[in-house]
Amino acid sequence: MELSEYVQRGCQMLADPGCFDLAAFALVLRAAFRSLLEARADEAVLDHPDLKHIDPLVLKHSHAALATCILEAGKQKADKSTLSTCLEDCKFDRERIELFCTEYQKNKNSLEILLGSIGRCPLLITDVSWRLEYQIKTNQLHKLYRPSYLVTLNVENEDSRSHPDISFNCTMEQLQDLVGKLKDAAKSLERAAQM
Amino acid sequence: MEEADRILIHSLRHAGSAIPEDVQSLRAFTAELAVAAVVGCLQVLRPSLSSSLSAHLPPGMSARFRLGMSLAQACSDLGYPRELGYQSFLYPSEPDLRQLLLFLAERLPPDPAQESAQPSVGESAILLRAIGARVRELLTEPWLPTALKPPKYQDCVLLKPFHVQPFMFPKANTPEGASEVQEFQGGPLVPPVPAQIPCQAIRAASFLEEHAAQLQELPEGDAPGDTDKAGRRHLAPRLVEQLRQNWGQATSSTSGARGPGRELSELLCTWVPGSGEPRGKGSRFTHAEKFTFAQEEKMAHAPPLAPAEHPSPLSPLSPTHLEQEVQAGQEAELASLQGRLELVGHSIKEAGATMKRLTLSTGQIEAEAHQDWLSTTEREQARRLKRRAVDLLPDAPSNLAKLQVVVEASAQRVIHLTGQWERHRVPLLAEYRALKKRRDQRELESLHRAAELQALQECVRVAAGEARRKEGLYKQLVAELETLPGDMARSAYTHRILEIVGSIRKQKEEITKILSDTKLLQKEINALSGKLDRTFAVTDELVFKDAKKDDSVRKAYKYLAALHENCSQLIQTIEDTGTILREVRDLEEQIETETGKKTLSNLDQILEDYKAVRQENAGLLGRVHEA
Numbered sequence: 001m002e003l004s005e006y007v008q009r010g011c012q013m014l015a016d017p018g019c020f021d022l023a024a025f026a027l028v029l030r031a032a033f034r035s036l037l038e039a040r041a042d043e044a045v046l047d048h049p050d051l052k053h054i055d056p057l058v059l060k061h062s063h064a065a066l067a068t069c070i071l072e073a074g075k076q077k078a079d080k081s082t083l084s085t086c087l088e089d090c091k092f093d094r095e096r097i098e099l100f101c102t103e104y105q106k107n108k109n110s111l112e113i114l115l116g117s118i119g120r121c122p123l124l125i126t127d128v129s130w131r132l133e134y135q136i137k138t139n140q141l142h143k144l145y146r147p148s149y150l151v152t153l154n155v156e157n158e159d160s161r162s163h164p165d166i167s168f169n170c171t172m173e174q175l176q177d178l179v180g181k182l183k184d185a186a187k188s189l190e191r192a193a194q195m
Numbered sequence: 196m197e198e199a200d201r202i203l204i205h206s207l208r209h210a211g212s213a214i215p216e217d218v219q220s221l222r223a224f225t226a227e228l229a230v231a232a233v234v235g236c237l238q239v240l241r242p243s244l245s246s247s248l249s250a251h252l253p254p255g256m257s258a259r260f261r262l263g264m265s266l267a268q269a270c271s272d273l274g275y276p277r278e279l280g281y282q283s284f285l286y287p288s289e290p291d292l293r294q295l296l297l298f299l300a301e302r303l304p305p306d307p308a309q310e311s312a313q314p315s316v317g318e319s320a321i322l323l324r325a326i327g328a329r330v331r332e333l334l335t336e337p338w339l340p341t342a343l344k345p346p347k348y349q350d351c352v353l354l355k356p357f358h359v360q361p362f363m364f365p366k367a368n369t370p371e372g373a374s375e376v377q378e379f380q381g382g383p384l385v386p387p388v389p390a391q392i393p394c395q396a397i398r399a400a401s402f403l404e405e406h407a408a409q410l411q412e413l414p415e416g417d418a419p420g421d422t423d424k425a426g427r428r429h430l431a432p433r434l435v436e437q438l439r440q441n442w443g444q445a446t447s448s449t450s451g452a453r454g455p456g457r458e459l460s461e462l463l464c465t466w467v468p469g470s471g472e473p474r475g476k477g478s479r480f481t482h483a484e485k486f487t488f489a490q491e492e493k494m495a496h497a498p499p500l501a502p503a504e505h506p507s508p509l510s511p512l513s514p515t516h517l518e519q520e521v522q523a524g525q526e527a528e529l530a531s532l533q534g535r536l537e538l539v540g541h542s543i544k545e546a547g548a549t550m551k552r553l554t555l556s557t558g559q560i561e562a563e564a565h566q567d568w569l570s571t572t573e574r575e576q577a578r579r580l581k582r583r584a585v586d587l588l589p590d591a592p593s594n595l596a597k598l599q600v601v602v603e604a605s606a607q608r609v610i611h612l613t614g615q616w617e618r619h620r621v622p623l624l625a626e627y628r629a630l631k632k633r634r635d636q637r638e639l640e641s642l643h644r645a646a647e648l649q650a651l652q653e654c655v656r657v658a659a660g661e662a663r664r665k666e667g668l669y670k671q672l673v674a675e676l677e678t679l680p681g682d683m684a685r686s687a688y689t690h691r692i693l694e695i696v697g698s699i700r701k702q703k704e705e706i707t708k709i710l711s712d713t714k715l716l717q718k719e720i721n722a723l724s725g726k727l728d729r730t731f732a733v734t735d736e737l738v739f740k741d742a743k744k745d746d747s748v749r750k751a752y753k754y755l756a757a758l759h760e761n762c763s764q765l766i767q768t769i770e771d772t773g774t775i776l777r778e779v780r781d782l783e784e785q786i787e788t789e790t791g792k793k794t795l796s797n798l799d800q801i802l803e804d805y806k807a808v809r810q811e812n813a814g815l816l817g818r819v820h821e822a
Contacts (some may be wrong), residue, residue, distance in 0.1 A: 002410060003406075004410045005409065006364065006366070007406065031387075032389070035387065036389055036395075036399065036402075040393070042390055045387055045390060046387045059387075060365040060387055060388060061364075061366060063387050063388060063389075064364055064365065064387075067388065067389050068406045071402045071403055071406070072403075075403065114395065114399055115399060117396060118357050118396050189330060189334065190334060192330055193327050193331040194327065
């Protein structure tokens with residue numbers, strides 16, 4: 001796990017017991033996790049009375065460096081050994097490493113969810129609704145007597161702006177064909193599992 | 196037979212027929228089991244045919260008959276050579292059934308666990324197997340509706356796009372001594388970094404992007420092939436040189452009253468001549484500086500937006516016209532300041548131009564001075580020589596003679612010295628050549644050794660690669676071995692097979708021995724019968740010749756004929772006994788096989804079923820008449 005110079009300097013400042021004692025370090029750590037994982041950005045996250053004696057520039061630098069470190073660790077899904085080697089390189093002592101690892105473990109799930117939710121994806125189908133229809137006659141042709149299905153696929157996009165739900169009409173045979181093909185798709189995964 | 200039956204039943208079970216566990220030989224196969232086995236095989240071999248066939252015997256007799264006929268039809272379609280009928284399934288006899296099932300089992304496709312046609316080694320196989328294992332794991336999880344599942348990163352949720360916003364990273368302990376930026380960054384106007392972006396996803400994305408950019412900016416070239424960094428490395432010493440030169444001139448020409456920030460910006464001005472704004476390496480710094488200064492100016496004039504920390508000089512309740520006056524005053528000041536800024540800019544440009552001119556002229560003058568100094572020294576030399584000559588002029592002839600003597604003496608000395616030099620030079624040259632040759636030799640040797648070392652290293656590398664590959668192969672095979680089904684011990688099979696092969700070999704030897712014995716016997720018989728015929732013919736002739744004259748000889752001849760006749764009859768009867776014994780043995784074998792077919796019990800069964808069919812027919816007829 002590579003860390004840039006800026007992050008390493010920030011972490012070295014954090015590791016210095018003269019600059020940050022253990023309680024302050026724990027506060028900054030928790031503040032970093034909170035500020036990353038909370039949906040609303042909190043400007044007062046570093047306004048704790050115990051942190052007032054530290055130079056605000058140093059505080060902000062180390063807070064930013066810590067947040068970057070956490071995100072990198074989450075991105076690479078680092079396990080405990082990688083994390084501890086990386087933090088030892090930044091001259092952290094054992095207690096601080098332990099603290100970091102426990103906090104990281106606690107928040108691992110939400111961090112992974114956050115990182116996993118960034119990206120692009122095609123349309124997602126969330127639901128299907130259907131209706132039966134029986135045509136008795138149209139304007140152009142009387143005595144039709146034909147059943148068919150009206151199917152609606154509920155679709156979600158990230159801002160649901162340009163893709164309304166997809167509706168379509170199909171006859172019985174077409175629906176059976178469609179269902180058969182989808183069943184094939186579902187079975188193909190089982191066949192792939194046999195490999 | 197038992198073993199063969201067990202293997203057959205195992206393969207039938209594998210094909211999908213439901214044969215209960217305790218059935219181990221074909222003797223125990225009832226009609227039900229036979230039908231189930233055959234239908235199972237047909238389902239694998241011809242799925243289209245067997246979709247209409249059920250694996251269970253229907254209760255009605257006519258339905259059973261129909262099922263039997265269709266099964267027989269299907270099997271003969273597959274190419275079974277013997278004739279089949281419904282009786283082979285409904286009233287199965289062991290040897291026929293065994294042959295049929297063997298035929299079907301041969302046709303079955305091989306075990307899918309062994310049917311791995313893909314390359315069993317290689318990284319693609321490992322990846323495919325890992326994929327298969329993971330998919331199997333996921334398929335065994337129970338299904339939950341999406342809303343009830345706890346959120347995990349694997350779920351295919353709606354993704355937010357990767358947008359990035361730039362934000363300000365405060366830097367502590369930077370070597371540049373610009374404290375205004377640091378004050379600003381540490382101050383209350385710059386919130387802690389994650390709070391600068393309100394949206395959570397954009398926050399995380401921006402952090403990752405910024406970190407990646409920071410990693411790319413490392414000053415020691417971690418990516419040695421990066422031409423950007425190589426260019427910068429070229430640029431750096433040049434920049435340092437330029438800055439040093441300009442710094443010297445700038446400090447000499449400006450007063451020291453301004454702060455270091457101003458000087459740096461002036462330096463950058465002079466370094467890029469003709470541009471009013473500083474550009475290049477100091478961009479972020481100077482922009483921040485400009486921002487700082489602008490901010491400070493703005494703070495001095497505008498009502499501040501920061502809450503409660505800087506009390507505004509104007510009360511918020513002042514009336515509007517006062518605000519307008521203040522705004523007009525601000526605008527005027529702004530205009531004047533801008534004018535002053537332009538003037539200052541102009542003066543800076545002029546000063547730059549003047550300095551350039553002066554530098555140029557200084558250079559020229561220095562060059563001329565140097566030239567003059569050189570010519571002066573030359574003339575000085577010439578003057579001294581002429582002065583000496585003039586001094587020697589009064590006493591001309593004796594001085595001339597003295598000079599000539601001196602010249603001769605120096606010529607002699609020169610010759611002497613050249614002789615000495617030659618004497619020194621020759622051995623030194625020889626030594627030099629010898630050393631050079633030795634050096635070349637040593638270089639050649641070291642080249643050889645280096646080549647050998649490289650070859651050895653290649654070998655080592657190849658061997659290591661081989662070892663790694665073999666280890667990977669070994670691990671794969673071990674994993675494969677674990678996944679294989681282990682219900683049939685292969686060693687038992689191989690043991691049996693080897694035993695059978697050995698016994699067959701022994702039997703073959705015995706058979707060949709018997710055959711050779713038989714051949715020998717037959718040859719003896721042929722020889723003896725030949726001898727017999729010949730002796731008989733000879734004696735016959737002999738006796739016949741004498742028989743015409745003598746009566747006793749005629750009687751002896753009759754006896755001889757009768758003896759020959761009887762002996763040949765005896766031999767004939769012996770041969771007949773032998774054939775009859777053989778036929779008896781064959782017939783006994785046939786009797787055994789026929790009794791194995793249980794034909795009698797089957798016939799009884801058939802009679803009963805026939806009666807049942809007749810009853811059913813009568814019942815159906817009755818119902819038809821009623822309806």
